[in-house]
Amino acid sequence: MTSVREQERVPQADHADPLDPAVIGARVKALREAEGLSLRDLAERSGVSAPMLSQVERGETSPTLTVASRIAAGLELRLSQLLRLDEQGAVTIVRADGRRRGGNRRRGHRYEVLTASQPGQRAELSRHELAPGGSTGGPAAGGSHLHEPGSRETALVERGEVVLVCDGARHELHAGDTVTFDADLPHHFENPTAGDAAFLAVVSAGLRRS
Numbered sequence: 001m002t003s004v005r006e007q008e009r010v011p012q013a014d015h016a017d018p019l020d021p022a023v024i025g026a027r028v029k030a031l032r033e034a035e036g037l038s039l040r041d042l043a044e045r046s047g048v049s050a051p052m053l054s055q056v057e058r059g060e061t062s063p064t065l066t067v068a069s070r071i072a073a074g075l076e077l078r079l080s081q082l083l084r085l086d087e088q089g090a091v092t093i094v095r096a097d098g099r100r101r102g103g104n105r106r107r108g109h110r111y112e113v114l115t116a117s118q119p120g121q122r123a124e125l126s127r128h129e130l131a132p133g134g135s136t137g138g139p140a141a142g143g144s145h146l147h148e149p150g151s152r153e154t155a156l157v158e159r160g161e162v163v164l165v166c167d168g169a170r171h172e173l174h175a176g177d178t179v180t181f182d183a184d185l186p187h188h189f190e191n192p193t194a195g196d197a198a199f200l201a202v203v204s205a206g207l208r209r210s
Helices: 021-034 039-046 050-057 065-074 079-083
Strands: 100-104 109-113 123-130 152-159 161-166 169-174 178-182 187-190 197-204
Touching (some): 021 079, 065 079, 123 187, 152 161, 161 197
Antiparallel strands (some): 100 109, 109 123, 152 178
């Protein structure tokens, strides 16, 4: 059978070969551990035996395309995402003038996404500004925000004071405070003060296991 090593590709100078068995193995192991999965868990999800997964992770064998596709599916990725075939390298830079921007003026909310939108990326960093009385959502603003199941969010208050409303509970936060919570629960941020507020938020996908 054809192995992933035998696929045609364009070499990239000064970068590790993405189809090298050692590189594939290290990536599979890192992704599995980031998901909090054991070898047995991934074996059940992918249909690939635990001994074969262990060999792949140690770089002792180059998986066939079928096996690699099953591993990718078990990690909820496409094959190209697992192998990083659709990425341009190990370093991605987002310039200040290249940020994705959005928000809602009526709610007094502006935001910028500081990370690139790439296949397989498991975390997103954004910066939010709230005007006095502003909110990122909530019942009065048409609903609370929810991320994909298993997501976690960490927020750092950069300036001012904000209130996190998560699953109906209110949490007051001041400049310098950090909060981490399950982002697949209904939640939003409010600025109840007469001054502006700003915070940074990192959403990590699929890290919580119930």
